[in-house]
Structures are given as C-alpha cells and as structure tokens.
Amino acid sequence: MEISHVVEDNRNENMQNSQTLLSSKSCVSSQNEYTQEVEPGPPHESLFLVLAYLPLFELLAMSEVCMSLRDAVHNDVLLWLNIIVERPLSLRLSDEILMKITSKASGRLKTLVLINCEKITDDGLQLVVRKNAHINKLFLPECTGLTPEGVIRAVKTLSENHHSLKSLRIHGIYNIKKDHLDTIRSYFQMKLPQQEHQRQQPILFHHRNSPEFRNEESNPMIGIDVDICSKCNNVSMVYDCPRETCKKKSCKACNLCIPRCEECGECIIESEELEATACGDNLCSNCWLQLPKCNFCNQPYCKLHINHQHRLSSSNGFVCDACHVKFVAMLGACYC
C-alpha cells in the first residue's frame, strides 16, 4: 500500500532507535501477559499503518495520544483524502468544521462519507465540492439537512469539472422525487453512458447496515444507491433478492412494498404468515425456526438485536426484554 510506505519513510528516522527496542519488547511480551507488564513507550510502527483505516473521530483521538502520532496524523495528506464521519461525530459536524477538515486534503479529496450528519447544509456541501473537484465517492445517507436540489447542485458541479464522481449514496435525504433522480442520473450518464443502471454488487437487505464503504475497493458499487420502487414509484433503497428463484426480479422493490427477512434478505412471500419476533423485525419462516426463542413468549430476536437477550443464571436460553420486565415486576409483587 502506497500510504503505509509514505508514512513509514517519514517516520523512519525517529523510529530507528525506538523500533528495535520495541520489537524485542513485543516479542517477549506476546509470550507473557501483555497489558500490565510493559512500560508505556513510543507507539508501535503498526499504529501508523492503521491510521489510514480510521474514520475521522478515531483519527483525531489517535492524534491526541502522543506527539509522534499527532504529527503523523496532521502532516500526512494521504490520511485526509478519504473522510468518513459517523457516530459520534456525525451529529456535531457543522459546515464550518467540515470545511476545516476537508481543507486538509488540499483540493484532492477523493472520498467523502457523511453518515447522518444532520447539520450539514446544501451550502456547506457546495463549498466543499467546489474546492475538491476530484471526489469520486460521495456518500450522504441520512444527511437530513440537505435537500434534493442541493444534492443536484453538488453532483452538477462535480460533473462539470472532472467527471470523477463514480459513486453516490443519498438514501434518507428527504423528499427525493423521480425528477430529482432523473436529473442526477443524467449527470452520471454524461460520463459513462452504459453505467446508468449497472451495479456490480447486488444490494441486499440484510447487509444494509454493514460498513460496506470500507471494503469497496474490492467490491465497488458504482452509481447511485436509490432507485424507483417498481410497486409504489417512490424513490428509496430498492433491494435485490438473494433467493435463487427470484431471478425474474419481480420482487425488486423497496422495503415497505416487499418485506424482507432481516437475517437472509429474502423476500417474504405473501402466502407465508409473518411470524412474531421479539424485536419487531421481519423474519422468514426458515430463519424464524432456526433462531433461539425467548423462554416465556417463544419469540426470537434477530441477530441485530441479539444483545437484548436477558440470560437467566438458572437455565439455558434467554428471556426477551418485554418478558423480562414482566418477570421482574412479578418478582417485585411477590415480595410486597
């Protein structure tokens, strides 16, 4: 990786002396208990390599750990070319701070991922985009401070200059209508006519919350994430079906029109009864059968909500939140 080599070159002089000491330390300590016995010292060289994988908040936290990490973080432009803002910073990120952060890329910003950054406005976005014409990934999911017009303006600016925008995510932004989507697509189309509806990865419902943007080098999702639902004609996330028999794609629709199983992403056929779950999410019958159930009400949690399980010390299995509350109330009543 180019990034790691650049950082390493910069650090080599400082690290020569401390490095040999530290590598012998870590060899010894990996055979012993690591944590308590090692005296705090300068950071391991691998920490400089990890910097490239950190979203913004963690990057800043690392920069405060010690002086050499601070220098590494602030002096390396390459770390600022891919900005990822998620919890806990997303709700605090204002236009001004965004400007400050993106200016460190010196105009060469490649990836901007702002997840649920509610305070960002159209003007803030526009300023960034005007100064960084080479952005090729722009992810703005649930940035509810933006409007479709603002998004269009940004996409237009990017397509005017260098056409480098390859990937756009805008689900969760309010009020996007078909016209807006068509306009945005036309800007994408200007660059690569064949790529309008082309997606290299099928969009699967049960993977929708995984941090795919980090692994996108190997599985790039080119284009726009939202589409027009074939049933309700609204603009939203439209999912592909992993079920082999759904190749005819008649179930390619939004989640409201065609419910999908939280575990396997398959469409839930209308004839099947929707089984009850403790978390309220949808599950297909197969997945419902396979998941462990609450000892009292016999409803399962999906994997996303598995930490809501209350384990009882006396028995196997678990109790769901609702039953647990009742159980505790019952116990309390017994002692009154």
Place this chain on the structure above:
Amino acid sequence: MSNTSENPKPSSSSAKMTLKTSDNELFEVEEAVAMKFCTVKQYFEDEKDSDVAARGSTTVIPLPNVHSAVLATLISYGKKLPQSNAVADNHEEEETKKKERKKYEQGLLKNLMPGELLDLISAANYLDFKEGLEFFNQALADHIQNKSVEYVRKFFGIKNDYEPHEEEKYREEYAWAFEGVDED
C-alpha cells in the same frame, strides 16, 4: 477434505516454497499462497514460470523480520483466501466459503492480544501481503472504534509525551470532536 474443492487444479498449486523466519523455523508453503506475499513474489519475478516450481522447491527464502508465530498466522489466513487459480464456484459454494471464512476470521481475532495484532500488521507490511494488511488493519481500526484517547494509550502502552498545556490547547482546538465522549 475441503482441499480438493479449493484447489481443483492440483498440478499448478503443488509447487511449494520454503520460508525461513527470524527464529530459524522453516515453513513449507504452496506457491499460490506464497505468491500473495508480494515480497516473496519479487524473489521470483525475474525467473520464467517454468523455473519457479524447480526453484521454489530448492530455494529457501529468508524472512529475517518475521517471527514464526506471526508467519504461521499469516500463512493460515492466506490459505483461507480465495485462490487466484481456482475455478469460479457457483453462488452457493461461494456463500458457504464466505461464511466459513468469516467464522475463521472471528475465531482468529478473538484470541489475539494487541501486541500480536501489531506484529501481524508489521509483518504483513514487510511481506507486502495486501489482503492480510487490509484485514488486520481493519480489525484494529474496528477495535479502537469509538474508544477514548486514554483507552488507546493504555491498550497499546503508549506514553503521553504532550506537555500539559499543549494538550489543553490541542483539545480546545478540537473540542467539538471530543465533547461528551463516553469513557469506553
């Protein structure tokens, strides 16, 4: 054995090479896996393909910066990756392989001490093992996700060499980033 499904063309992947670590342990590795370590690949860059198998079986490649425990882990991770010479599987086989790999990865990470993880990253960097570097770096990044500065210091045993007033100033400058952070 799952090996037969992973290596449907046994003739091309039977070539093995020997790697020698800093503590003088020898590892015999299949060519397909060893070639994922680009540093090792470079060794054979000048040779023609037909010579590689012959050379591979006789040459011992020294890796003076890599400890045997670390190399063992990197090799076993390399084996689990999709091989470049494998025939494309159908969708189901791919899914099961992916699930297997995920399980293996989770098991691997659970038992890893921070020092070991750092050593793995260094070694993957030295060997230029792209997939390993990516995986372990991401694992480390995921681990320190949302953690406070103090946690990171303690976890990696890093000394805080800031002057107190400097640190104050720095925190003020980035106050918006650090306000209201939970302690782990």
